[in-house]
Amino acid sequence: MNVFKLAASLMAIGLLTACVSAPPVYDYTAFKNASPASVVVLPPINNTPEVIAPYSVMSQLARPIAESGFYVFPVAVVDQTFKNNGLTVAEDIHAVPTTKLHEIFGADTALYVTITDYGTSYVVISSETRVTVSASLMDLKGNTVLWEGMATASSAETQNANSGGLVGMLVQAAVSQIFETVTDRGFDIAALTSNRLLSAESHNGLLYGPRSPKYGQPTPSESAK
Numbered sequence: 001m002n003v004f005k006l007a008a009s010l011m012a013i014g015l016l017t018a019c020v021s022a023p024p025v026y027d028y029t030a031f032k033n034a035s036p037a038s039v040v041v042l043p044p045i046n047n048t049p050e051v052i053a054p055y056s057v058m059s060q061l062a063r064p065i066a067e068s069g070f071y072v073f074p075v076a077v078v079d080q081t082f083k084n085n086g087l088t089v090a091e092d093i094h095a096v097p098t099t100k101l102h103e104i105f106g107a108d109t110a111l112y113v114t115i116t117d118y119g120t121s122y123v124v125i126s127s128e129t130r131v132t133v134s135a136s137l138m139d140l141k142g143n144t145v146l147w148e149g150m151a152t153a154s155s156a157e158t159q160n161a162n163s164g165g166l167v168g169m170l171v172q173a174a175v176s177q178i179f180e181t182v183t184d185r186g187f188d189i190a191a192l193t194s195n196r197l198l199s200a201e202s203h204n205g206l207l208y209g210p211r212s213p214k215y216g217q218p219t220p221s222e223s224a225k
Contacts, residue, residue: 069212
């Protein structure tokens with residue numbers, strides 16, 4: 001009987017482990033066939049009440065793309081180009097035909113970004129700054145989706161467990177909420193989210209681009225298959 005109980009326990013542990021394992025590796029077939037070299041990052045659509053969210057996230061997107069080996073069009077130049085053409089709203093910019101974007105910038109691809117979570121929240125005994133972003137990489141010549149992803153990062157990931165009881169937890173949460181709001185921790189968390197989402201070194205991030213010494217090599221997530 002004990003053997004059966006042990007077997008059942010091992011099966012339960014196995015199922016739980018499977019539930020928390022990494023998601024399946026992304027299908028990069030279209031990405032590899034297109035073999036893009038350059039990316040123009042469009043202003044993010046902001047689905048949060050935080051006015052600063054698009055500027056914070058936008059300022060953090062170029063670095064992981066460039067470090068993955070792609071040429072990224074300067075964010076300020078892209079933003080000014082849209083303004084010169086009367087486009088100041090992200091939703092309107094995302095609606096521009098891909099062929100038109102290719103004609104204007106000459107880029108191989110465009111990154112479409114949506115922010116669904118941004119800012120610091122206080123919930124009784126805890127406080128955190130969370131940023132959630134989804135993105136898709138479009139082939140501007142073929143009008144096809146080459147890659148899609150979503151990532152979240154939170155300041156709670158680096159917070160230590162409190163050992164001061166309920167009062168200590170309340171005090172820590174209040175202090176954290178004030179500190180993270182005053183220092184605008186969202187910029188740091190947006191950087192972590194962008195790297196987690198786009199870096200070729202992240203699970204299901206971008207592939208290595210032509211400017212990377214690892215170009216053509218499998219990413220860590222592909223190697224883990």
